Amino acid sequence: MKRHGVLLVFVLLLTLVLGACAQPATPAATPTASPIVMTDGLGRTVTLAAPAQRVISLAPSNTEILYAVGAGSQVVGRDNFSNYPPEALELPGLGDFMGFSIEQIVALNPDLVLLAEIHPPELVKSLEDAGLTVFYLKNPLTMEEMYPMLITVGELTGHKAEAETLVTQLSVRVAAVQQKLANIEERPTVFYEIDGTDPSKPWTTGNGTFIDTLLEMAKAENVGRAMGSQYGQMSIEALLEADPDFILLGDANFGVTPEQVAARPGWGELTAVKEGRVLPFNDDLASRPGPRLVDGLEELARILHAVPVP
Structure with a gap:
């Protein structure tokens, strides 16, 4: 009887241990991405919860930048003058400096609309009044001012590393020209x-x-x-x-x-x-x-x- 009692206690203890081991582990907390907070060319603070995945470009320069930093597949609409790279022409045209269709822009459900200095601040307000997130890029006047602008677009779209690589490549080419003209x-x-x-x-x-x-x-x-x-x-x-x-x-x-x-x-x-x-x-x-x-x-x-x- 004593022998059976000891054996019973042993079986009960083993069952408890195995049961504890079988309990699912508590999942580790998933880190949440930090929001993107940047100041645009009008001095406005623009916040994105995550890199923009549906971008509308309303200036040819912005369209070229988006494709150059690797965000071309995220562009869903363009201005009528955006003609480079050629694949941009496959996107719907939404107007030009004579006027844009706010209704068409909203219908494309963008999470970011990228403007340039050719646009009046009034357009920013119209787009924001329609519930859209707008980022305004100021025109650079030197290469040194242009490079950070490329990185800014890279950050907004989740392509900062590609933008930094692009800036390095461009600066090397500029230096080569300057050396030949020195x-x-x-x-x-x-x-x-x-x-x-x-x-x-x-x-x-x-x-x-x-x-x-x-x-x-x-x-x-x-x-x-x-x-x-x-x-x-x-x-x-x-x-x-x-x-x-x-x-x-x-x-x-x-x-x-x-x-x-x-x-x-x-x-x-x-x-x-x-x-x-x-x-x-x-x-x-x-x-x-x-x-x-x-x-x-x-x-x-x-x-x-x-x-x-x-």
């Missing part, structure tokens, strides 16, 4: 045409624009600086006096050709026309503050100084 002392003069619809007073770019910044970086002098404003019309008389070495046609995107320029009244007297240095230039590479500005810098180095840049 010993150039003679700076060619350039007239950059934005709109030559009125040949007697073509529109150009002055100081305080990225086009002017790129020309400066490319060791050239922008004759448009004489206007004393960011953008304006330069008279044919002032242009003849400046007599630029090169005329770059930013309006070539709209069909303007060197032959048409040569046929304009009075333009045949310009040195750039006489010597065949009126050249088309892809304005998207100079006017959209994004990664392709580096492409624009490389192209200017090739055109103005015959520098081979890969």
Whole structure:
């Protein structure tokens, strides 16, 4: 009997131990992602609970940045002028600077709408009144200002590491151009045409624009600086006096050709026309503050100084 009692106690103890071992372990607490809190170009504090997965871009520069940092698959809508990269054209167009369809934007259920300096603050309010989260990117004027903007978009979309890699690649390319131009002392003069619809007073770019910044970086002098404003019309008389070495046609995107320029009244007297240095230039590479500005810098180095840049 004593032997049976001891055995019974042993079985009971073993059952308790095994039962305790069989209890499911208490799950460890799952860490929650910290919200993304950033200040935009209007000084507004913008908060996202998590990286945006459905983004609408209402500026071509923003669209290019989103694809460049690896967030292209998260873009669900665009402005009508966003045409790069080509796959962006497959997205629904939602309007342009003449006006956007707030109803269409809301219907796409975005968790972030990305604006740029081309948009008035009133558009921010309209979108926020519709219950949307809006981030406003201010235009940079230098490469050093542009790089952090790329990282900002990377953070907003969960691609910070890719954005940082992109910035490194771009800065290496810029440094390569600067090194190749380092010993150039003679700076060619350039007239950059934005709109030559009125040949007697073509529109150009002055100081305080990225086009002017790129020309400066490319060791050239922008004759448009004489206007004393960011953008304006330069008279044919002032242009003849400046007599630029090169005329770059930013309006070539709209069909303007060197032959048409040569046929304009009075333009045949310009040195750039006489010597065949009126050249088309892809304005998207100079006017959209994004990664392709580096492409624009490389192209200017090739055109103005015959520098081979890969």
